[in-house]
Amino acid sequence: MINFLTAAVVAMTPLLFATLGEMIMEKVGNLNLGVEGMMLMGAVVGFYAGFNTGNPLLALLSASGAGALGALIYAVLTVTLRANQVVSGLALTIFGTGFANFVGRQLVGKTIPRSISTFFSKRAIPFVSEIPIVGPVFFNQDLFVYLGYFVVVCIGLYLYKTRKGLNMRMVGESPAAADAIGIPVNLYKYIHILIGGMLCGLGGAYLSLVYVPAWQESIIAGRGWIAIALVIFSQWNPYKAFLGAYLFGALQIAGFRLQGTSIPISQYFTSLLPYMVTIIVLIIGSVKENKKNNAPEGLTIPYFREER
Amino acid sequence: MLNISKKEHCSTKSAYAIRMSAILLALVTASLFLLVLGYNPIEVYKGLLRGAFGTEHRIKETIIKTIPLVITSVGIGLAFKMKFWNIGAEGQIIMGAFAATYFALNFSGLPKGVLLPIMMIAAVIAGGIWAFIPAFFKAKYKTNETIFTLMLNYIALGWITYLQYGPWKDPNAFGFPKIPNYGPSATLPQVFGIHMGWIIALIIVIGMHLFINYTKKGYEITVIGESESTARYAKIPVDKLMMKMLFVSGGIIGLTGMIQASAVSRTLSVDITGGIGFTAIITAWLAGLKAPLMIIVCFLFSIMLSGASYIQTAFQIPQAAAEVLQGLILFFVLGSEFFIKYRIKITNTLFYKNREV
Numbered sequence: 001m002i003n004f005l006t007a008a009v010v011a012m013t014p015l016l017f018a019t020l021g022e023m024i025m026e027k028v029g030n031l032n033l034g035v036e037g038m039m040l041m042g043a044v045v046g047f048y049a050g051f052n053t054g055n056p057l058l059a060l061l062s063a064s065g066a067g068a069l070g071a072l073i074y075a076v077l078t079v080t081l082r083a084n085q086v087v088s089g090l091a092l093t094i095f096g097t098g099f100a101n102f103v104g105r106q107l108v109g110k111t112i113p114r115s116i117s118t119f120f121s122k123r124a125i126p127f128v129s130e131i132p133i134v135g136p137v138f139f140n141q142d143l144f145v146y147l148g149y150f151v152v153v154c155i156g157l158y159l160y161k162t163r164k165g166l167n168m169r170m171v172g173e174s175p176a177a178a179d180a181i182g183i184p185v186n187l188y189k190y191i192h193i194l195i196g197g198m199l200c201g202l203g204g205a206y207l208s209l210v211y212v213p214a215w216q217e218s219i220i221a222g223r224g225w226i227a228i229a230l231v232i233f234s235q236w237n238p239y240k241a242f243l244g245a246y247l248f249g250a251l252q253i254a255g256f257r258l259q260g261t262s263i264p265i266s267q268y269f270t271s272l273l274p275y276m277v278t279i280i281v282l283i284i285g286s287v288k289e290n291k292k293n294n295a296p297e298g299l300t301i302p303y304f305r306e307e308r
Numbered sequence: 309m310l311n312i313s314k315k316e317h318c319s320t321k322s323a324y325a326i327r328m329s330a331i332l333l334a335l336v337t338a339s340l341f342l343l344v345l346g347y348n349p350i351e352v353y354k355g356l357l358r359g360a361f362g363t364e365h366r367i368k369e370t371i372i373k374t375i376p377l378v379i380t381s382v383g384i385g386l387a388f389k390m391k392f393w394n395i396g397a398e399g400q401i402i403m404g405a406f407a408a409t410y411f412a413l414n415f416s417g418l419p420k421g422v423l424l425p426i427m428m429i430a431a432v433i434a435g436g437i438w439a440f441i442p443a444f445f446k447a448k449y450k451t452n453e454t455i456f457t458l459m460l461n462y463i464a465l466g467w468i469t470y471l472q473y474g475p476w477k478d479p480n481a482f483g484f485p486k487i488p489n490y491g492p493s494a495t496l497p498q499v500f501g502i503h504m505g506w507i508i509a510l511i512i513v514i515g516m517h518l519f520i521n522y523t524k525k526g527y528e529i530t531v532i533g534e535s536e537s538t539a540r541y542a543k544i545p546v547d548k549l550m551m552k553m554l555f556v557s558g559g560i561i562g563l564t565g566m567i568q569a570s571a572v573s574r575t576l577s578v579d580i581t582g583g584i585g586f587t588a589i590i591t592a593w594l595a596g597l598k599a600p601l602m603i604i605v606c607f608l609f610s611i612m613l614s615g616a617s618y619i620q621t622a623f624q625i626p627q628a629a630a631e632v633l634q635g636l637i638l639f640f641v642l643g644s645e646f647f648i649k650y651r652i653k654i655t656n657t658l659f660y661k662n663r664e665v
Contacts, residue, residue, distance in 0.1 A: 098631025
């Protein structure tokens with residue numbers, strides 16, 4: 001059981017990073033369907049840097065840089081040039097897929113240097129790791145997982161406890177009102193879209209550096225889309241995103257484990273559970289018309305000052 | 309400083325000039341990329357065209373790639389016209405192909421003239437239902453359709469995977485997980501050496517063009533797309549119309565699944581869509597949601613797709629390079645829309661505030 005829960009935390013981590021990344025972008029009013037593309041860019045560049053330098057920090061830095069690069073293209077298109085967000089995001093996924101396969105074609109079959117795999121080996125945190133069940137499940141993990149916890153808390157504090165976080169949510173809810181009180185709307189959008197892209201890139205890098213760890217073409221395997229679903233599932237709340245990612249990670253592991261047992265549930269159905277759960281949550285959410293913590297009002301609407 | 313204002317009207321001529329220069333710019337950018345990698349870009353582009361038009365066979369292949377893209381684009385375009393973001397074409401294609409395959413496998417004894425129409429109707433209904441479900445929830449509860457349709461893609465794909473590896477697995481394939489091939493009576497016939505999907509595509513394009521521009525319903529759809537509140541004010545039954553039209557949108561897209569399964573792969577597999585559902589979102593958008601233009605845009609895309617596999621063998625350029633190129637062109641064209649909608653003036657004063665001019 002503890003083994004299963006521990007594996008679920010590992011499976012959760014890439015989803016968590018990508019979900020938080022997408023959430024930040026949506027909070028400033030930009031639906032970015034390019035998560036899969038940014039994750040792929042982060043995964044391949046992170047692996048490339050890690051493979052060639054053997055330096056784990058450099059690998060992380062390059063991965064987040066690659067994710068940010070993808071996000072920058074998206075930001076220029078949707079914020080400055082006011083292109084349609086849905087189409088721009090899809091274009092980013094196409095570009096990211098091509099980019100990753102192109103860069104990665106000589107990396108197929110290569111394994112990550114030992115310096116990186118030891119850096120990301122499991123480390124127990126003293127004291128807390130001795131708490132029964134919770135300790136070994138959550139606090140005997142690799143540094144990347146801990147980084148994930150850290151990011152959740154940071155984003156939570158930022159969104160709900162700081163002035164900048166409030167401003168940022170205002171940009172997403174009502175850019176015109178934000179503009180009127182002097183918040184630089186486009187600057188806020190750019191910064192948060194770039195940070196979101198960095199997180200997506202890191203989510204991809206977790207797969208190529210720690211989870212797999214090797215480069216393969218379809219390494220993200222639809223996790224980017226699940227992340228987009230998870231944002232809705234978690235009602236744009238970073239703490240709920242943690243729970244959601246954990247649940248989806250557990251579903252994923254459960255799917256793998258069921259294959260080896262005699263339970264007659266096909267793995268194809270268990271792998272569908274995240275998508276079905278998302279739809280159900282989506283419907284329940286809209287039936288209840290719950291306004292609190294719901295989608296930012298300004299989502300997908302390009303802002304143009306003179307069209308106020 | 310830059311002063312940006314909305315253009316009252318951009319002539320079609322200058323709009324195309326802007327789009328063409330965007331594509332050219334994308335090609336120039338891609339050339340730099342190729343130069344860095346040590347290839348001659350002119351040769352590569354020539355290779356791309358040779359790959360798409362070099363022989364009669366390649367021309368046919370390019371057209372065969374255009375057909376599903378056009379039909380799917382029209383279906384998506386209809387939904388987009390109402391600002392219904394149907395991202396679920398992949399799933400609708402799959403469900404269409406699934407329904408068609410059910411009849412192709414279980415009623416292979418029927419004559420062609422009976423079986424093919426049944427398969428088509430089944431595909432339209434299955435694809436239609438797959439798009440109707442999210443439309444129903446959007447109409448009733450304002451459920452977000454972008455994510456809903458997206459999720460349905462994966463559910464459809466999982467369903468086919470299950471069939472392919474489970475109950476529909478071909479017992480004669482030596483354990484290889486594939487669904488049996490269609491019999492001869494379930495295969496679309498050819499007209500002028502290309503399967504008759506091209507005729508279906510043309511009919512759908514013309515039909516959609518007439519529907520949108522010359523019927524009351526078509527006009528109502530355009531009004532909904534322009535402003536839903538105006539439409540409601542004008543007593544247009546927005547919800548009902550949206551549900552009906554999404555059934556049609558998904559139905560058209562489902563037909564793509566039937567055509568691909570019947571005429572191209574002659575079976576159903578998890579690769580049935582080949583990403584058409586996503587590519588068509590972009591082609592529909594780039595064509596400005598105008599059905600006749602979709603033929604041109606989809607044809608250009610198909611040139612790139614069939615050219616790409618050729619340059620892979622001719623220049624040892626990985627196929628992924630074509631995706632990069634495709635992405636670049638998309639970025640530039642998407643970006644260029646800005647210059648069609650807005651006018652940019654450069655003013656001398658640095659402190660000029662571009663508020664309320």
